[in-house]
Amino acid sequence: MVDALGVAVVGFGWMGRVHTQAYARVRHHYPRLALRPQLVTVAEEVPGRAEEAADQFGFAAVTRDWREVVADPRVRAVSITAPNFLHREIGVAMAEAGKHIWIEKPVGLTPQDARAVADAVAEAGVQGTVGFNYRNAPAVETARDLIAAGEIGAVTHVRIRLFSDYAAHPDGALSWRFERERGGSGVLGDLASHGADLARFLLGDIASLTADTAVFVPERARPSGATAGHSRAAGGALGPVENEDYVNCLLRFASGARGVLEACRVSVGEQNNYGFEVHGTKGAVFWDFRRMNELRVSRGTTYQDQPVGTVYVGPGDGEFGAFQPGAANAMGYDDLKVVEAYRFLRSVAEGIPYGATLTDAVHSATVLEAMTRSAQSGSWVDVHP
């Protein structure tokens, strides 16, 4: 008999929906998972949104006030999918109430926020999983294994890119994302946070960096009503964009490897162009999120003119086998969240962390904070984990 685990979702925008779908699907893909998530409550401040979620997914209760979730003994695990400025307060409160948390990146606005949630989770002895979903792609896990096994030699340099057009439209609403108090550092928290996590996942700690940032769309229209995801607000009164559209960063890894990390949210013509190129003394690996199940690999002993081949990930790579029976049957973005749900629930069931944790969130946030310091000072800065 599998135990039920009461879960709540706080914030039912894009990510709240994706977490909920992942809870609904996780046992389809992981029938041996020792816990069965049971949707207890959805907390959402926009009137009607929680009710719609309950109607569609079967949450037993709805609330406009996430504090009711803290006090609800039926809830043992919580997805925190509200905007960044709420991560710390909600994360700390849930952990202190003894609830396991699956929290979205970047976990607050600053490294102090991420650390506060990490400390609360550690003190309460609960599990904390963070939404760094790109590292859950089987091809990314295989790239990490290849690199760690020395298949491309000693890593020399890496390029990590996260280009998106989600904020490129001039009518894109001035949502919480563009405010410093509620969204933090803009594209740094939105996209570069994933890049910093991938960098460390693949190559280890970043020792120092220098960064440059820019705002390319300085004003946006204020929305007249509630927003979700990347809504439009044509004709609304204009207000200032307070945080970064773009960051470009040179990295020095503790290993001695060098890197470039570039992220932009206003890149016309770029739709989720996320990926990396890792070069070593004997080979290279290339990954592009848009072809998520392919890894391009160059390895051998020829150095010059060495061929590059495409590997389609298959059941031996990461969690691929939980989704598809053979290589080149594509997994998609939402599947990465199912993998994340599985790792979260497995952490809870076994009392051991699997997947990205709050320690990883602190590291990522520390890199973002170093980028901001460097962009202000115009110089190289050390990254202090």
Ligand SMILES: NC(=O)c1ccc[n+]([C@@H]2O[C@H](COP(=O)([O-])OP(=O)(O)OC[C@H]3O[C@@H](n4cnc5c(N)ncnc54)[C@H](O)[C@@H]3O)[C@@H](O)[C@H]2O)c1
């Ligand atoms: N891992 C990823 O790939 C990924 C992708 C997108 C967003 N995110 C992260 O997920 C989080 C949410 O992003 P999103 O795109 O879903 O945003 P969103 O704006 O679509 O959703 C946020 C929801 O939270 C609700 N909300 C705001 N204040 C609330 C409160 N006090 N109580 C309850 N609900 C409240 C909003 O009404 C909205 O429905 C952010 O931290 C973001 O960085 C992660």
